Amino acid sequence: MTARESAPMRTLLFGLLCIGVLLLAGAAMPRWLTFLLTMALANGVVALGIMLLMRSGVVSFGQGLVFASGGYAAALGFRWLGWTDGLLLTLAGGLLAALIAAPFAWLIARYRGIFFAMLTLALSMVLYGLLIKSTAFGGSDGLNMGRVSYLGVRPADAWVGYTNYAVTVVIVGMISVLMRVYFDSVRGLVVLSARDNEIRVEYLGSSVQSLIATNFIIAAFCGGVGGALAVIALGHVEPDYSYWTRSGDFVFVAILAGHHSVLAAFVASVALELVRSFSSAYFPNSWQLAMGLFLLAVIRFLPNGIGSLWVARIRSSAAPADAAARGSA
Amino acid sequence: MSSAYMIDARGIQKKFGAVTAAADVQIAIAHGQRVSLIGSNGAGKTTFVNMLTGYIKPDAGEILLDGQSITGLAPRQIARLGVARSFQIPQLYKALSVQDNLLAAIAAQQSALSFWRPAKNADSMALAHDMLQRFDLLPHAERLVSELPGGVRKLLDIAMALTRQPKVLLLDEPTSGVSADEKFPMMDTVMRALDGSPTTVLFVEHDMDIVAQYSERVIAFYSGRIIADDKPEQALAMSDVKRYVTGELIAATDHA
Amino acid sequence: MALLLTILIDGLTYASWLFIVALGLTLVFGILKILNVAHGSFYALGAYATASMVALFTSMQLAPAFSLVAMLLAAVVVAALVAPLCERGLLRMFYGRDEVLLVLVTFALFLIMEDVTKLIWGVNPLYVADPYMLFGMVEMGTLSYVGYDFMLVLIALIVGVSVWWGLKRTRFGKLVLAVIHNEEIAASMGVNVSRVYALAFSVGIFLAALGGAFTAPMISVQPGVSVGVIIISFAVVIIGGLGSIPGAAVGALIVGLARSAAVHVWPVAELFSIYLVMAIVLMFRPEGLFQRVQARKI
Numbered sequence: 059m060t061a062r063e064s065a066p067m068r069t070l071l072f073g074l075l076c077i078g079v080l081l082l083a084g085a086a087m088p089r090w091l092t093f094l095l096t097m098a099l100a101n102g103v104v105a106l107g108i109m110l111l112m113r114s115g116v117v118s119f120g121q122g123l124v125f126a127s128g129g130y131a132a133a134l135g136f137r138w139l140g141w142t143d144g145l146l147l148t149l150a151g152g153l154l155a156a157l158i159a160a161p162f163a164w165l166i167a168r169y170r171g172i173f174f175a176m177l178t179l180a181l182s183m184v185l186y187g188l189l190i191k192s193t194a195f196g197g198s199d200g201l202n203m204g205r206v207s208y209l210g211v212r213p214a215d216a217w218v219g220y221t222n223y224a225v226t227v228v229i230v231g232m233i234s235v236l237m238r239v240y241f242d243s244v245r246g247l248v249v250l251s252a253r254d255n256e257i258r259v260e261y262l263g264s265s266v267q268s269l270i271a272t273n274f275i276i277a278a279f280c281g282g283v284g285g286a287l288a289v290i291a292l293g294h295v296e297p298d299y300s301y302w303t304r305s306g307d308f309v310f311v312a313i314l315a316g317h318h319s320v321l322a323a324f325v326a327s328v329a330l331e332l333v334r335s336f337s338s339a340y341f342p343n344s345w346q347l348a349m350g351l352f353l354l355a356v357i358r359f360l361p362n363g364i365g366s367l368w369v370a371r372i373r374s375s376a377a378p379a380d381a382a383a384r385g386s387a
Numbered sequence: 388m389s390s391a392y393m394i395d396a397r398g399i400q401k402k403f404g405a406v407t408a409a410a411d412v413q414i415a416i417a418h419g420q421r422v423s424l425i426g427s428n429g430a431g432k433t434t435f436v437n438m439l440t441g442y443i444k445p446d447a448g449e450i451l452l453d454g455q456s457i458t459g460l461a462p463r464q465i466a467r468l469g470v471a472r473s474f475q476i477p478q479l480y481k482a483l484s485v486q487d488n489l490l491a492a493i494a495a496q497q498s499a500l501s502f503w504r505p506a507k508n509a510d511s512m513a514l515a516h517d518m519l520q521r522f523d524l525l526p527h528a529e530r531l532v533s534e535l536p537g538g539v540r541k542l543l544d545i546a547m548a549l550t551r552q553p554k555v556l557l558l559d560e561p562t563s564g565v566s567a568d569e570k571f572p573m574m575d576t577v578m579r580a581l582d583g584s585p586t587t588v589l590f591v592e593h594d595m596d597i598v599a600q601y602s603e604r605v606i607a608f609y610s611g612r613i614i615a616d617d618k619p620e621q622a623l624a625m626s627d628v629k630r631y632v633t634g635e636l637i638a639a640t641d642h643a
Numbered sequence: 644m645a646l647l648l649t650i651l652i653d654g655l656t657y658a659s660w661l662f663i664v665a666l667g668l669t670l671v672f673g674i675l676k677i678l679n680v681a682h683g684s685f686y687a688l689g690a691y692a693t694a695s696m697v698a699l700f701t702s703m704q705l706a707p708a709f710s711l712v713a714m715l716l717a718a719v720v721v722a723a724l725v726a727p728l729c730e731r732g733l734l735r736m737f738y739g740r741d742e743v744l745l746v747l748v749t750f751a752l753f754l755i756m757e758d759v760t761k762l763i764w765g766v767n768p769l770y771v772a773d774p775y776m777l778f779g780m781v782e783m784g785t786l787s788y789v790g791y792d793f794m795l796v797l798i799a800l801i802v803g804v805s806v807w808w809g810l811k812r813t814r815f816g817k818l819v820l821a822v823i824h825n826e827e828i829a830a831s832m833g834v835n836v837s838r839v840y841a842l843a844f845s846v847g848i849f850l851a852a853l854g855g856a857f858t859a860p861m862i863s864v865q866p867g868v869s870v871g872v873i874i875i876s877f878a879v880v881i882i883g884g885l886g887s888i889p890g891a892a893v894g895a896l897i898v899g900l901a902r903s904a905a906v907h908v909w910p911v912a913e914l915f916s917i918y919l920v921m922a923i924v925l926m927f928r929p930e931g932l933f934q935r936v937q938a939r940k941i
Binding site for chain 1: 440462463466471472478479481482483488491492495496497501502504505507508511547
Binding site: 117119165169171172173175176177179180181183184185186187188190191192302303306309310313343344345346347349350351353354357358 | 678733736737741742743744746747748750751752753754755756757758759761762766870874877878881910911912913914915916917918919921922925926929
């Protein structure tokens with residue numbers, strides 16, 4: 059029964075440690091690996107947003123909406139506004155995504171189950187439909203963007219990959235620390251309990267709708283940041299970022315990770331990126347098959363995700379099977 | 388004490404189609420009273436409780452909580468004003484441990500939910516420990532809800548309602564589903580936990596022994612009306628109560 | 644007014660195959676409570692099977708008219724082989740679980756089937772164009788339309804009426820309706836719910852495959868067709884109302900006509916308009932136009 063007031067500090071220290079390790083390791087890695095990790099982290103932070111929503115009891119099948127918003131924000135900021143600072147573009151991505159999600163947040167927060175999923179899906183497809191036909195935004199070809207600078211410094215050719223990687227590590231790392239602190243906080247516990255029994259939460263005086271709406275916007279910010287980081291690293295954005303299969307990828311990572319461990323989101327994301335990269339070279343026509351089978355195995359045998367492997371407190375509870383989606387009272 | 392009564396319900400009417408669940412119900416409960424509500428199923432006591440907690444709105448009439456009108460407010464708002472309830476079927480957080488259930492209850496009752504203050508902060512942990520102690524739940528602290536026996540779940544359900552020292556505590560059939568030999572020890576624990584606190588307690592009960600033992604006032608419902616409102620010894624002895632609630636009067640003299 | 648006619652006919656044609664596919668999707672949801680993300684994959688399977696079957700019939704020197712039989716046969720084969728495999732081998736493990744969980748399971752199934760079709764039929768597009776000209780051209784005013792399109796409308800009507808008749812007029816249909824309304828009570832009254840589920844799923848798959856089979860001549864059959872089909876089918880069933888047969892019809896008409904109008908008048912709106920309608924329906928009338936399922940709201 060030890061009081062864990064120091065928990066946020068410990069989370070921060072652990073986060074800084076991880077960031078440090080990744081930064082050091084990155085300097086020694088081959089270029090393809092730093093790029094892969096950059097993408098994995100960018101995608102992972104989107105999945106982290108879904109993890110937050112899963113902790114609230116809902117699953118979003120439309121994070122492509124915010125991922126694309128963030129990505130296009132970065133590309134357009136670069137091309138139309140002449141912003142070359144990567145940090146600024148990333149922040150812009152997160153903010154634009156949050157702004158786009160905000161008007162829908164309160165309404166969406168009244169839905170659960172497949173209706174929540176379908177509504178988020180529909181919204182992401184609306185954006186897709188708009189983007190693919192819009193010549194102003196590059197249509198189906200999308201947009202390219204050039205290299206960014208960071209705080210006035212334009213990295214030399216050999217260092218571009220590493221600087222993008224390093225900035226991604228730091229930004230995603232800080233977001234992860236904040237997310238973990240949120241999970242462990244008073245509000246975070248109410249959120250988690252709402253996933254389990256909304257009625258009880260309401261009768262104790264808290265508004266579940268308000269909690270979910272807030273989380274929807276936070277998840278949008280994360281998605282936007284991820285989108286911006288991905289586009290900065292890749293140099294390209296396209297309408298496909300908002301397509302339902304992209305949203306499905308993020309859900310895949312989130313389900314694989316479970317909702318207990320922030321770290322798991324990135325472990326899962328890296329695993330997916332690795333499989334994707336190697337498979338397209340060696341098993342182009344069967345890696346999706348493998349992913350599908352793997353997802354089934356996780357749903358069936360590890361319903362709390364891989365995070366449950368190392369978060370000690372998670373034991374099988376009364377409704378283990380529905381843990382992969384939403385546990386209901 | 389800002390008003391004469393903690394709960395003041397006047398002229399409450401409620402119909403569900405052709406069924407009258409409340410017909411001009413008038414109830415005034417003083418601060419700190421221990422009141423039990425009795426009546427057979429469908430008599431109107433659950434409806435009254437639901438109107439008190441905001442689950443349903445009365446068709447007419449007014450309910451005042453400590454002088455403030457709560458008629459028609461949402462459950463969440465009424466909870467914030469100091470009405471806490473336990474449930475007939477315990478409403479717990481199944482995926483969390485007993486201690487975490489209490490911490491979650493403590494957290495949910497706070498007016499400003501902090502994004503960073505740890506759920507396991509010193510104040511909350513102390514309060515949770517206190518509740519665990521008062522309700523004899525300490526040995527179960529780390530156990531998951533799914534591993535708990537029925538009586539313990541009920542205790543936890545009630546403990547969660549009490550974490551914010553509510554003005555009014557509503558116990559919905561606290562001993563239903565609890566085995567006969569567990570009932571009294573359970574209610575003893577609950578009453579002991581409430582010892583000395585100014586909380587007004589209402590409990591809906593079907594077990595007359597429990598009613599007689601733990602309440603100082605009994606309100607009996609039948610067909611949406613109150614047919615008795617007195618001390619337990621008096622109320623339970625009334626022939627109407629015996630006929631319509633406890634079922635003791637089987638052969639009535641006015642049946643030819 | 645030639646434009647209006649074109650929009651109407653195009654829209655109707657599109658709505659026809661969409662109705663057949665969406666009907667399967669909505670039935671599976673209405674009866675098994677599963678929103679099948681892999682439904683589009685069965686459409687693709689039907690298209691691929693048709694390509695093979697038509698090729699087979701051609702190699703057997705059968706008259707071109709028989710290609711329609713080939714399509715029907717392809718759909719039946721797909722349903723007969725694949726449906727029991729999926730239902731018994733996979734979905735049965737997850738019955739009664741959270742609806743979103745089942746969506747994830749079917750999403751996994753979708754991923755698996757994407758590669759299965761690639762492994763069987765390769766990645767190159769297949770063309771089954773010959774049957775498309777079976778019914779020649781139909782002259783209407785100044786424009787001519789492909790006869791095949793009208794046949795498609797006819798098939799959609801037949802399918803719709805058959806399913807309606809099957810549910811409302813046959814004994815088995817009544818059992819299915821009982822299961823839809825209350826599965827527990829139906830089971831306790833002796834209805835073999837397992838069998839109802841298995842058959843219902845097969846019918847749903849058959850309809851998806853049938854849709855794919857009959858549209859195969861109009862598209863290039865290649866990896867990825869399933870992806871577009873499933874998302875637009877979702878739009879149709881959401882707009883029409885999950886589990887509702889008239890809803891599938893009306894939804895398909897709305898989507899088909901809206902798309903057709905957009906393509907001919909305002910191409911920019913072709914895609915987003917449909918999903919905008921879907922989003923609006925979800926926001927303001929989530930049960931869809933023909934209420935069957937209560938939207939889970941708090």
